[in-house]
Amino acid sequence: MSVPDHGIISPAIHYWGSIVVLVSSENEDGTTNIAPMSSAWWLGRSCVLGLGSGSKTTGNILRTGQCVLNLPDDSLAGVINSLARTTGTSPVSDWKRGRKYEFVPDKWSKAGLTPEAADFVRPARIRECAVQLECELVHSTPLSGDLPDLKGVLSAVEVRILRVHIFETLRMSGYPNRVDPDKWRPMVMSFQQLYGLRDGKLEESVLARIGEEEYRGLTKSGVKKTLGEDDDELVVREFDGK
Secondary structure, three states: OOOOOOOOOOOOOOOOOEEOEEEEEEOOOOOEEEEEEOOEEEEOOEEEEEEEOOOHHHHHHHHHOEEEEEEOEOOOHHHHHHHOOEEOOOOOOHHHHOOOOEEOOOHHHHHOOOEEOOOOOOOOEEOOOOEEEEEEEEEEEEOOOOOOOOOOOEEEEEEEEEEEEEOHHHEOOOOOOOEOOOOOOEOEEEOOEEEOOOOOOOOOOOHHHOOHHHHHHHOOOOOOOOOOOOHHHHHHHHHHHO
């Protein structure tokens, strides 16, 4: 196989490919703000969000300690684009105003989305999203601490997933607590462009030979009990009772 030569570049952004998230959070007046983002990574029941420290979403999460991470499938690109240059902050910051952002207090109407009540948190879930993750704040860390002029401009916000809601069509047949990856079609952002996974799986993964439940030990503390950590047992009981 011929391998091309490498060259040095200096990209202004490093969105190499990560799924799009619609974050719903509670405003001061009890309404819900919705913001698209794609700087998120996942491990166990934890998710770390890369957010602008001055954004409405960040402020809401730090103030209330709650959010819902709604994961759209690749059929909702129009929804993402309708919210892409909107903000829940008024007045609009100089940075966003220069990039043609507009203040939109009602993001539900703007995007044609439907709110659903969450079980554990106050921000609403987004009905149209295939996956909805109710979350609570764990910790927030300012980034770029070694750069005096950029320190704290961006933040890494860690949240814990309390409860997972999915379209029933995504549940793996015969399993109460597994998502079928052949059916899940997340939306992916790569260098500001939106992509899907319509071509499906490349090939069978060797890693998948490890049973998913063998990772369960990384999600439950033996010292502190948290909301939703027994949902696996609850779902199994309901699944077996059907």
